[in-house]
Amino acid sequence: MVTISQVAEHAGVSPATVSRVLNGDERVGDEYKQRVHDAVAALGYRPNRLARSLRTQRRSAIGVVVSDIENPHFSEMVRAVEDLAYGAGHHLLVCNTDESAEKQRTYLEMLADEHVLGVILSPSHPAGEEIGLLIDRGIPVVAFDREVSDQRADVVIADNVKGARTATELLLRAGHTDVVYVGGRSDVETGAERLDGYALTMRRAGLVPRVAEADFRIEGARAAMTELLAAPQRPTALVVANNLMTVGVLAAMREHGLRAPDDLALVGIDDPFWAPYLDPPLTVVAQPVRKMAADAMELLHDRVSGRRTEPRRIVHPFELRRRVSCGTADPTTQ
Amino acid sequence: MVTISQVAEHAGVSPATVSRVLNGDERVGDEYKQRVHDAVAALGYRPNRLARSLRTQRRSAIGVVVSDIENPHFSEMVRAVEDLAYGAGHHLLVCNTDESAEKQRTYLEMLADEHVLGVILSPSHPAGEEIGLLIDRGIPVVAFDREVSDQRADVVIADNVKGARTATELLLRAGHTDVVYVGGRSDVETGAERLDGYALTMRRAGLVPRVAEADFRIEGARAAMTELLAAPQRPTALVVANNLMTVGVLAAMREHGLRAPDDLALVGIDDPFWAPYLDPPLTVVAQPVRKMAADAMELLHDRVSGRRTEPRRIVHPFELRRRVSCGTADPTTQ
């Protein structure tokens, strides 16, 4: 393990000078610069980032906390964040909370203790206390997808109410009157808002909302659908509350010999990369994940560079991506 | 920012004693222990992990380097590794190389400079030099999925040759004679081995291998399939070299009005979570990702704890998961 002192000795200068050269301090004589560079090359010296971070109080890691990295929505988010972080010379501490409040707390505390540069948190729980811990230490927090209880955090979310409304309206305009919402966990914000958006739109059209309640997961959706399809009155269209559930819904439909969009029109919420390749290609309303990730990173950077102190809240609209599963290709609704 | 010295002062003891109490050193008097705990609680003290790591030369982060976190294969791997790491109190530095040699090098150097506990690397390039950097510093490296050029690294891979053979044999036994391999990048190890396994099996059965060459990605596979289906002689069965390509293949088949398994039997390689829910449910040979991840973590821990110094190489068999897309459900082939 070669240290800065060894480099200094080898170059016949002080550690301070080595540090200056390596950090691009211009006030060092060319002669010295050269000697330092030679010594660095000769010894294969690489600075210890831990030591540097300790002294400078500046860390190059960003914490990313999600509930399930296997969920394509979060994979995409992490991927987008990584792209941007790499460009800025940062790296990612990825934390998977599994929807567990305890795991989320443990990870947030860990990130605080690691003195990361910032945290992007897709909270599965409000996490007020732990976020306070972070913000009190000057670590900026951006809430992603869902709000958090600490008002000082920045927020980047998608407009779930409008998103669900867009999905529902698309089906209503196509002439459907019996549109069922295959819902996920209305105990969490995202789920509740999407449900609201759907129900509101239905009522406004003079129709009664009808919900098949599930849990945001494949099997749950499949079970809910099996039940729904066994009921006397079969709906003509569905709004499905997230990407995983869509998979379950399609499986259940296949088991019953039903095809979208003819037997049952379908609009999904979320747009995983394989949605265009499903049978039928899925019409969806999608959160613009990459844009949201870009905003989250920008909010972090603003804070880190001290350009801003008051919290910001950015709401993104969902984007309609019309493909086949919704049926009618009426251009006026596009 | 409250430090250990402040805690010490508040408790009327020395920093050394505080450190001892917090690290469970039993030789501290009960009176002192109590005073320290009180002070910690009163001040809300949390140890700085950076400082601790610097002093102890022991880091709690594990580097995970993959080519694309959005690929379900790697999402699953990261997820599995995270589960195990969390249990051991470690966290994950996730690095996305995008198949770029430069990004891979940069990340590996960064991990070396961060003095991580260990690295799990799914290499898109041999990376001899950088791995040397890590191992020279006592940071263990486990190669995942593919080998690396540095012989001192541990290796956890799946037997791609046998895996492709299993897939091919399944189709041959079902009576197919014209089995085409939709291949991915035979310039990389994984691709080359799978191709070998397929070709070998065909030749051994007295048949000529036939390959639709693509790039491990959805669109590439779709294009290759479109070309293949335009050719005069349409095959009766396909082996598809990875999960993404399967999606592209199914899309192309749908465009041509073909259905699996009747028009074209299908066996995929890799088993993403949605494979059972596709239309038709996909028969696959799968790498046992979670087991492989568990082995990788165990290899790391062996090294870290000093239980082992000589490199190990673990080869996992692929697992056949027979569903619908392969056609005939002949139990003798199971």
Place this chain on the structure above:
DNA sequence: ATTTTCTGTGAAATCGGTTTCCCGGGGGCC
């Protein structure tokens, strides 16, 4: 009663960098 051995604690060194502070010498200005 005196020496020896523990035992528990604090002072100080350490990890490997960065940054402050200070100092010698050269150039510019009066």
Place this chain on the structure above:
DNA sequence: GGCCCCCGGGAAACCGATTTCACAGAAAAT
């Protein structure tokens, strides 16, 4: 020629923990 300022560089402090080492005082041994 004398004074001041600036420039480049080194010594030492510092970041916040852990760990070594030394040392009181009590307990055990003689």
